[in-house]
């Protein structure tokens with residue numbers, strides 16, 4: 001497969017952490033570092049493929065055009081798990097570029113294997129905390145879309161503070177979307193779906209593409225977590241919001257207020 005020699009090609013050392021309000025967003029620790037068994041195949045593909053499609057975390061803005069070697073719409077996926085959905089979507093849409101973020105080594109190895117087997121040219125991976133990647137590496141207004149499918153539900157009340165979809169995180173993510181860029185979330189936990197709907201609706205730079213929850217979009221294949229949720233009798237809720245087209249001025253005003 002043809003990818004730039006090293007995904008390091010996309011790292012732009014001259015731009016460091018932004019001074020924008022989003023960069024000051026509170027840090028949610030939304031994951032636990034599980035050891036999990038890494039199969040021999042996952043380990044092999046992780047080692048082989050991350051040298052080609054992996055991007056090391058750095059407090060430096062990513063140059064997407066250099067990273068992917070072309071200009072195309074860029075879609076971010078946060079917490080891709082084993083990457084089954086990521087690989088299906090990237091294969092279905094060769095016209096887009098996909099950046100997946102995941103902390104779990106077996107999952108990263110699994111997506112590496114799928115990318116190699118399907119000869120995908122449009123998938124890159126960062127194995128790091130998505131909050132830090134968004135804050136430090138992604139340029140404001142650089143994403144055509146973002147996917148967060150079945151984020152960890154943290155069902156116990158005392159753990160709700162670890163849920164990813166909270167106002168400061170949503171403000172940070174929204175700032176990285178281009179005007180018109182979409183945010184697609186899905187969950188099989190009803191109270192998390194309600195929280196997502198409330199938080200996304202309260203973000204003034206976003207608008208809902210429908211009233212309430214979205215019909216299950218065709219392009220989202222079923223993941224392991226979704227199948228498990230369905231087996232347990234859970235419903236599934238999709239939410240598809242879009243960054244307002246007129247939101248650039250509103251964001252400037254927000255930055256000025258907070259400066």
Ligand SMILES: C[S@@+](CC[C@H](N)C(=O)[O-])C[C@H]1O[C@@H](n2cnc3c(N)ncnc32)[C@H](O)[C@@H]1O
Pocket residue numbers: 030031078079080081082101102103104107128129130131148149150151152153164223224225226
């Ligand atoms: C419940 S799983 C869902 C995986 C996949 N989206 C699916 O539907 O099968 C959530 C995943 O998000 C990852 N995750 C949680 N917080 C993260 C963060 N801050 N940065 C990167 N990955 C994160 C976890 O490691 C886990 O693999």
